[in-house]
Amino acid sequence: MGRTAGALLIGIAIVGAGIALAVVKVNPYFYFAGYVILQYVVIATAWNILGGYAGYVNFGTPAFFAMGAYTAVLLIKSVKAPLPVLLLAGGLVAGLLGLGIGYLTLRLRGTFFSIATLALAVMLQTVVMNWEYVGGSRGTSVIRPPGPPFGSYVTFLFTVMVGLAVASVLIARFIERSRIGRGLAALRDSEEAAECMGVPTLRLKLFATTVSGFLLGVAGAPFPYYVTFVEPNSAFALDYAVNALAMPMIGGTTSWLGPVIGAVLLGTAQQIAIVTISSEMNLFIVGVVLVLFVVLAPEGILGLVRRMRGH
Amino acid sequence: MTVARSLIAIKNVHAGYGSVRVLHGVDVEVREGETVALLGTNGNGKSTLIRCIMGMVRPEAGEITLELDGQRIDLTRRSTEEIVDLGIALVPEGRHLFPKLTVEENLLLGAYRRGSRGDIARNLAYCHEAFPVLAQRRRQLAGSMSGGEQQMLAVARALMSSPRILLVDEPSVGLAPILVSRVIAKIKELKEERQLTVLMAEQNFNQATKIADRGYIIVHGKIEFEGRSTQELRENELVKKYYLGV
Amino acid sequence: MAAALLEVDGVVKRFGGFTALNGVSLSVKAGERFGLIGPNGSGKTTLINCVSGVLPVNGGSIRFDGQEITGMPPHQRSRLGIVRSFQIPKPFTSMTVRDNLGISLEYAGAARAGAPGSASAEDILRSIGLEAKTHLRPGGLTQIEMRKLELARAMAAHPKLLISDEAMAGLSSTEVDDILEILFRLNAQGITIIMIEHIMRAVMRFSERIVVLDAGERIAEGTPDEIVRHPAVERAYLGE
Numbered sequence: 001m002g003r004t005a006g007a008l009l010i011g012i013a014i015v016g017a018g019i020a021l022a023v024v025k026v027n028p029y030f031y032f033a034g035y036v037i038l039q040y041v042v043i044a045t046a047w048n049i050l051g052g053y054a055g056y057v058n059f060g061t062p063a064f065f066a067m068g069a070y071t072a073v074l075l076i077k078s079v080k081a082p083l084p085v086l087l088l089a090g091g092l093v094a095g096l097l098g099l100g101i102g103y104l105t106l107r108l109r110g111t112f113f114s115i116a117t118l119a120l121a122v123m124l125q126t127v128v129m130n131w132e133y134v135g136g137s138r139g140t141s142v143i144r145p146p147g148p149p150f151g152s153y154v155t156f157l158f159t160v161m162v163g164l165a166v167a168s169v170l171i172a173r174f175i176e177r178s179r180i181g182r183g184l185a186a187l188r189d190s191e192e193a194a195e196c197m198g199v200p201t202l203r204l205k206l207f208a209t210t211v212s213g214f215l216l217g218v219a220g221a222p223f224p225y226y227v228t229f230v231e232p233n234s235a236f237a238l239d240y241a242v243n244a245l246a247m248p249m250i251g252g253t254t255s256w257l258g259p260v261i262g263a264v265l266l267g268t269a270q271q272i273a274i275v276t277i278s279s280e281m282n283l284f285i286v287g288v289v290l291v292l293f294v295v296l297a298p299e300g301i302l303g304l305v306r307r308m309r310g311h
Numbered sequence: 312m313t314v315a316r317s318l319i320a321i322k323n324v325h326a327g328y329g330s331v332r333v334l335h336g337v338d339v340e341v342r343e344g345e346t347v348a349l350l351g352t353n354g355n356g357k358s359t360l361i362r363c364i365m366g367m368v369r370p371e372a373g374e375i376t377l378e379l380d381g382q383r384i385d386l387t388r389r390s391t392e393e394i395v396d397l398g399i400a401l402v403p404e405g406r407h408l409f410p411k412l413t414v415e416e417n418l419l420l421g422a423y424r425r426g427s428r429g430d431i432a433r434n435l436a437y438c439h440e441a442f443p444v445l446a447q448r449r450r451q452l453a454g455s456m457s458g459g460e461q462q463m464l465a466v467a468r469a470l471m472s473s474p475r476i477l478l479v480d481e482p483s484v485g486l487a488p489i490l491v492s493r494v495i496a497k498i499k500e501l502k503e504e505r506q507l508t509v510l511m512a513e514q515n516f517n518q519a520t521k522i523a524d525r526g527y528i529i530v531h532g533k534i535e536f537e538g539r540s541t542q543e544l545r546e547n548e549l550v551k552k553y554y555l556g557v
Numbered sequence: 558m559a560a561a562l563l564e565v566d567g568v569v570k571r572f573g574g575f576t577a578l579n580g581v582s583l584s585v586k587a588g589e590r591f592g593l594i595g596p597n598g599s600g601k602t603t604l605i606n607c608v609s610g611v612l613p614v615n616g617g618s619i620r621f622d623g624q625e626i627t628g629m630p631p632h633q634r635s636r637l638g639i640v641r642s643f644q645i646p647k648p649f650t651s652m653t654v655r656d657n658l659g660i661s662l663e664y665a666g667a668a669r670a671g672a673p674g675s676a677s678a679e680d681i682l683r684s685i686g687l688e689a690k691t692h693l694r695p696g697g698l699t700q701i702e703m704r705k706l707e708l709a710r711a712m713a714a715h716p717k718l719l720i721s722d723e724a725m726a727g728l729s730s731t732e733v734d735d736i737l738e739i740l741f742r743l744n745a746q747g748i749t750i751i752m753i754e755h756i757m758r759a760v761m762r763f764s765e766r767i768v769v770l771d772a773g774e775r776i777a778e779g780t781p782d783e784i785v786r787h788p789a790v791e792r793a794y795l796g797e
Contacts, residue, residue: 183664190649192643192647195635196611196632197635197661198660198664198665327727331700352755352794353755514597516796518796556760556761
């Protein structure tokens with residue numbers, strides 16, 4: 001248990017550093033870019049709980065992320081709910097979505113689940129586009145509430161995202177090291193053998209889809225306040241689908257550290273590309289890097305490190 | 312009695328899949344015009360030996376040599392397509408038809424190799440005559456046919472490549488006894504009409520020895536018994552021992 | 558007279574138009590060494606898949622220890638004590654040998670920890686001769702070691718009934734004897750064992766009672782001596 005306490009302390013220290021950074025006035029773009037990268041840490045970590053630990057690939061990340069964002073939009077417009085409520089509600093709705101889609105498809109082979117997630121993203125985007133209350137296809141503007149506890153609203157959101165990133169990594173790490181995590185690894189390696197050795201595979205898969213969905217929704221909940229103008233094309237952006245998959249694959253899917261490495265490296269590269277080259281290049285970069293890794297280093301950076309150490 | 316020319320000589324073959332060793336030094340000879348039976352229960356290496364001849368499994372040790380038209384060819388160094396090109400055709404265990412293609416298409420695919428393309432029309436006519444059911448059902452999807460019909464189609468498909476040597480891998484699997492009888496009888500008929508040499512791996516001892524000129528019983532990857540004539544095979548009391556581990 | 562541990566009653570299994578099991582019944586007594594044989598395609602593995610719960614049945618029922626288990630998912634059956642090994646080994650490749658057993662211990666075995674013969678992962682690995690490979694991943698094991706790992710993983714689930722599905726296929730003579738010895742030892746500890754095998758001398762030596770399947774039906778039952786002399790068995794293997 002000493003290790004978990006140590007991890008918690010490190011997590012708290014990071015959040016503290018985040019708050020300190022927010023107060024210190026660095027180049028404002030740093031906070032915008034930082035927010036995006038940290039958001040990807042949450043997204044990649046969330047995706048990996050299902051994709052890396054259990055081996056079930058989710059192609060519809062935008063559906064869950066946007067669920068969080070639009071639940072927030074709904075609550076902001078109707079009752080001006082405070083941020084903590086937005087986070088919780090966004091997570092719960094997306095989590096339920098994960099449970100639902102899992103219940104429908106997880107008794108079938110993994111490919112059906114993946115296809116269903118793809119269809120889900122398309123379906124939900126269509127629903128949102130036709131829902132005037134949340135802005136429909138034109139989008140809707142969202143007004144940030146007054147008085148963030150410290151700094152400007154953007155720096156405050158940056159800190160919140162630091163906290164969410166730390167929390168999601170701690171959750172993933174906790175799951176990975178628990179009995180559930182071992183069960184997920186077994187079902188990923190051989191679902192049939194795991195089932196016959198007593199692992200309740202359906203239950204564990206549903207657990208993973210729900211937690212993964214929940215965290216994706218939590219990642220999306222602050223989005224309206226971050227962008228102040230929410231429209232379906234950006235909430236359901238292809239970037240989320242591709243990055244959610246690419247970042248863990250590049251970092252390494254078997255451990256919580258992989259998505260973090262992938263998100264930081266790839267996220268930073270994309271932010272630099274957006275600023276220096278163009279905003280379309282970032283997806284191109286992801287594509288090229290992903291292909292290279294799949295061919296040369298399918299176990300990601302963590303896999304390369306392991307091989308170099310001689311395992 | 313003049314001994315026929317050796318066509319396929321298998322000497323001291325050791326083979327397996329990864330670290331699973333299946334064949335431990337097997338010697339088998341197939342002579343021209345013969346029907347040779349490879350007998351034994353499941354898991355003893357019959358199919359593996361057939362796959363070695365077809366180039367689907369590479370032996371780690373030993374030789375497999377084909378002597379045809381004055382040439383000696385080392386089969387262990389050839390790809391499966393090359394081996395089919397040389398005139399050896401396989402009726403695989405479990406048929407392995409193309410289920411979503413029609414009977415006709417399956418037959419045509421059997422004549423894929425260049426050497427047999429000129430003979431397509433003639434071979435097709437022969438198959439229709441030898442297996443009337445295939446002519447009647449030419450547009451039926453292969454996957455929708457009964458087990459016995461599928462086995463006939465698999466044999467006919469192999470004949471489409473104008474082979475000199477026919478390898479048949481466990482034709483009786485999944486077939487009712489009366490169908491097994493029919494398939495075996497058919498193989499004998501075809502062999503005589505087309506002057507084929509046949510090597511047949513088969514568990515069903517009594518059926519296989521009906522048409523075998525010679526046979527080997529393979530147990531745990533080794534040849535435990537060689538019957539040098541049909542009589543020697545059939546009148547052997549030790550067969551049960553080899554089959555049922557008594 | 559020992560009570561029946563496993564009762565298979567008229568089990569039917571169809572795959573589309575093909576009937577793999579046509580009303581198969583058998584019963585295995587507690588503590589017995591039971592052999593299940595039959596020619597290629599007779600339905601042995603299908604029957605085992607139905608007993609372990611991997612395949613649902615189209616008819617008939619299965620009772621274990623007096624309890625109806627038809628329709629129960631495999632993970633629950635393993636917790637009751639029905640454990641199987643796989644014909645083609647399915648190890649958990651991302652874990653060490655020890656952790657492979659850990660899964661069985663944590664999930665299936667936990668329900669019966671403290672049962673007679675229950676042992677730790679290290680004990681099991683030692684008893685089976687794999688202790689040198691405890692911290693290795695399955696990728697680095699030889700074929701016989703993989704087979705032993707399959708058995709060890711099944712043992713770690715603290716089985717009441719162990720189903721060994723062709724655990725000896727592709728092994729050399731001495732390796733076959735190795736595995737047989739392990740199975741004899743397990744049976745001596747009180748574990749009921751069903752052995753499915755093609756290696757006749759192994760089944761004949763091991764089994765107290767044998768059931769023979771052919772084309773989805775039970776064609777014979779008896780001691781090894783009776784089976785070897787049984788005309789239906791001869792017909793099934795040697796043909797008519």
